[in-house]
Amino acid sequence: MxxxxxxxxxxxxxxxxxxxxxxxxxxxxxxxxxxxxxxxxxxxxxxxxxxxxxxxxxxxxxxxxxxxxxxxxxxxxxxxxxxxxxxxxxxxxxxxxxGEQSDEMKALRARVFSGAASDEERRRYQTLRQQQVEDILRxxxxxxxxxxETELPLPAPAVMQDSAVCSVCGEQAAKGFCSVVEGKYVCRPCAERMKLNLRN
Ligand SMILES: [Zn+2]
Ligand SMILES: [Zn+2]
The missing domain is CATH 3.30.1330.20 (Tubulin/FtsZ, C-terminal domain)
Structure with missing residues (x-):
């Protein structure tokens, strides 16, 4: 392991x-x-x-x-x-x-991430963080x-798919992800753009 x-x-x-x-x-x-x-x-x-x-x-x-x-x-x-x-x-x-942080740690964290912390505060924050990790591990x-119990369905195993060439951008994409527009393959991003254009 x-x-x-x-x-x-x-x-x-x-x-x-x-x-x-x-x-x-x-x-x-x-x-x-x-x-x-x-x-x-x-x-x-x-x-x-x-x-x-x-x-x-x-x-x-x-x-x-x-x-x-x-x-x-x-x-x-x-x-x-x-x-x-x-x-x-x-x-x-x-x-x-x-896994909750102490009030001291929360206050120090805010100072460290805003760049306002002194070197001493930064060191104290590191010590507390290390302690928190050790506590969790123990x-x-x-x-x-x-x-x-799980609620989300298990996804299907990955399958190898044939590729198609998108009729809009000319790039290759797995067929399963393409739309077919007027008998031609269109990749997902191009299909999304076409939908946006239709809406505008
Ligand atoms: Zn991390
Ligand atoms: Zn495309």
């Missing part, structure tokens, strides 16, 4: 969000008996595009390129995991009181997440 350090190396920095994603991936692996997914065996649908997602990619091998990672930008720390061959799944939802997963 990949370590938190592996996740940090992939993500680029250490933060609370990454720690939450790491714990979610480990918890799902434990409950559903998952391991790193070289192909599409494990699918994750996240309801946030936060730092947490990068830890899930590292630990479980759910990636955009393989089609077994679907990211909804809904701003919710909720992660659904599916095991294709057994059909088992679960949804982990971060408890509202878990917490039992059931204290961090509520386990629920």
């Amino acid at each position: 990949k370590s938190f350090e592996d996740a940090a190396a992939f993500h680029g920095h250490v933060c609370g969000g990454l720690a939450i994603g790491y714990k979610a991936a480990l918890y799902a692996a434990e409950l559903l008996d998952l391991s790193f997914s070289p192909d599409e065996e494990v699918v994750c649908i996240t309801e946030t595009d936060s730092c947490a997602v990068d830890a899930i990619q590292t630990v479980l091998g759910c990636t955009a390129g393989k089609g077994n990672l679907i990211v909804h930008r809904w701003g919710k720390s909720a992660f659904s995991f599916y095991q294709r061959d057994t059909g088992r799944s679960l949804r982990l939802v971060l408890r509202p009181d878990a 917490m039992p997963p059931e204290a961090l997440f509520i386990v629920k």
Whole structure:
């Protein structure tokens, strides 16, 4: 299993969000008996595009390129995991009181991000952030997440598609994503532009 350090190396920095994603991936692996997914065996649908997602990619091998990672930008720390061959799944939802920042940390964070923080405040913020990450990593997963049933349907496995050449822009696109206008293939962006033109 990949370590938190592996996740940090992939993500680029250490933060609370990454720690939450790491714990979610480990918890799902434990409950559903998952391991790193070289192909599409494990699918994750996240309801946030936060730092947490990068830890899930590292630990479980759910990636955009393989089609077994679907990211909804809904701003919710909720992660659904599916095991294709057994059909088992679960949804982990971060408890509202878990991973919360202290008032001191919130105040410092505002100063650091507005550029108003002194060097001392910056160092204190780093220390608190490090502590928060360590706290999250040490917490039992059931204290961090509520386990629920999945609600979102499992996406179909990725399929290889034939390509067509768009009759508008001349670029190649997978047929399944093209519209057919007057017997000719039109790629998604060109079709969107045509619709906009019609409306104007
Ligand atoms: Zn981060
Ligand atoms: Zn086109």
